[in-house]
Amino acid sequence: MPTFDDALADAAEMSEAMRGLAHATRRVDRPEQLYPVLGDLLGSVRSLEQILGQLATAHETLSDRATDDAGDGPAGRSDAAATVTELRAAAVLISQAEPRLDAGMGAAGRIAWHSEPVSDVRREFINVVFLQGEEADQIFETITLQGADQAIEHLARHDLGDETVDAALENGYVYDQPPVGQLDKTATRDAYTLVYNPFVGHVGLYRQRDALPDPVLIGLEDPPRQAAARTAAERAATQGAERSRRERLGATTVNRPPAASHQVGRGLGR
Structure with a gap:
């Protein structure tokens, strides 16, 4: 002593x-x-x-x-x-x-120890949607008035499961971690990470590639009806955002034929 x-x-x-x-x-x-x-x-x-x-x-x-x-x-x-x-x-x-x-x-202090060795599973994040300009401003307004969770719920409608994963893989929108800039802010809900920057004016939603989000969050109870409900204006806005993202990231454009028989509801990821 x-x-x-x-x-x-x-x-x-x-x-x-x-x-x-x-x-x-x-x-x-x-x-x-x-x-x-x-x-x-x-x-x-x-x-x-x-x-x-x-x-x-x-x-x-x-x-x-x-x-x-x-x-x-x-x-x-x-x-x-x-x-x-x-x-x-x-x-x-x-x-x-x-x-x-x-x-x-x-x-x-951030380590969670397990009683047995755990498999080394690499987590990949895919981009669900990327918006900037006026489209991003609408999301900033949602964040301000209703919170980031509501913004994530709104943007999660763009997640079409395997189709979204395939598009991300083909266009190179796959990351070890969601890309976060110096002034970017982040929020998480379920399997999603929201990255947004009101100063630069962009918003991105990312999901773990193999994660299965809450079906209620993304409305998978009736995916064909949900997909059909998207208006022509929404599709045009999404396409415009994709073009802006490709120009910003310099990724190769991939023109995929429409998968008429593809059923979104069969799962998220492989």
Whole structure:
């Protein structure tokens, strides 16, 4: 147990504890212990920086008592001054390590550990719809008046399941993560991520490629009737948005013949 007033005894205990931790972390079988261990280690690093500074100050303030083994005072004070310099330099290095350890602990805190190894499944996001100009302004108004969830629900009507996935694959609108610019804002609902920027004037809706959204959200109870309900104006607006997106991204246009027998309701993704 620490004494809090006997530096020699507490230093010896700290040394023994660090040796024990070095031995215990050679193999970790319970990963859920890693985060609290990092927390204690972060506290120790912060204390170590303080300790080094205090030891440097002690060598400085007590230097008038220092000599070398032969009793030479100037030589002893010179060594004390050198010790002060090195200890303070070490404290600076520890202070630089502390924010890196803090950031590492923050990342570790976002990990959800499983009892067994999990398969490495790559998530891909496909673009459902991209709007800009006046069409995007209408979505910004919806976000302002009714919230981002309502905007997502409105834009999710453009999601035609396999047809949307096929179009995204053919045109190259597939991403490891939804593309988010420096000033872009995001919102999520169900399988969808909304990316919008009222300053630049664009809105994009993205979905995990293999995710199955809430059928109520996208109205899949009667997809043929839903598709037929789209007006000519809506189709023209969508086509205009697609042309704008292709021009912006430089993607190759793919002209696909209409799939008359394709039933949207058979699923989202493969």
